[in-house]
């Protein structure tokens with residue numbers, strides 16, 4: 001490892017996170033399941049295919065427009081299961097609580113977790129509580145793990161991706177990161193930017209059930225759409241081209257990004273999915289996503305091309321081309 005100390009950028013989901021995963025965790029824990037580096041681990045037990053995933057939540061502040069750490073913790077894990085084609089079933093919830101936290105805040109967080117779990121039909125079946133001294137944590141951290149079942153007929157992989165396949169994003173990008181940032185910095189936007197934090201398992205389930213030829217899915221969380229697409233491209237012999245004018249961005253998010261010098265392509269989402277789908281099914285797939293409230297702004301934003309292999313290119317609104325790279329640095333720490 002190049003760095004001798006951990007920096008905030010190691011938790012950004014971008015380049016340094018990848019270095020940490022590929023330089024330390026992957027070689028230390030080496031096995032064929034982990035090496036897939038999917039949103040969930042895919043496990044075969046007898047004739048059952050299970051998906052298993054975990055995530056920790058350290059968002060600051062704990063409450064923001066459109067959600068809170070509890071809703072985020074349940075939705076994030078449900079979405080990591082859903083994007084690998086699993087039906088989410090069971091969750092765990094681990095709480096690391098700082099001494100002095102208002103009980104009413106914890107109750108609100110737990111209530112959000114319950115609501116999101118009931119909405120998606122998952123049960124929180126096991127958990128853990130730890131309390132640390134005042135000053136040792138920032139109020140509350142939450143960890144969730146999730147288990148889901150993957151139908152035997154489902155197999156999504158970047159290895160199925162071909163030239164001509166289309167790339168769909170299920171709605172506007174950058175909402176979550178900008179909502180948390182404006183709340184944290186008390187930027188007082190009116191109306192406030194709302195996080196997109198939402199469970200996607202219903203919408204994704206409908207998309208799968210429709211029979212469209214899905215090749216691969218991923219939720220563009222930390223590191224944003226750009227990082228997710230570069231992750232996908234890095235596994236391909238092909239390239240990805242996306243068109244800036246087709247990428248949905250809310251006006252408020254675009255304005256705040258411009259003021260602060262951020263690129264919405266790199267801002268986290270918590271209620272969006274990127275779908276790579278065969279060309280012939282793309283319009284149909286977009287229509288199915290749009291039938292769902294969380295997918296109403298779905299757009300076809302790009303396609304798989306021959307060249308440049310392994311890279312993502314952006315056709316800009318004014319007709320230029322630029323290479324899109326993975327997130328470098330810690331653009332927005334602690335947004336999830």
Ligand code: MG
Nearest residue numbers: 039080219221
């Ligand atoms: Mg994910």
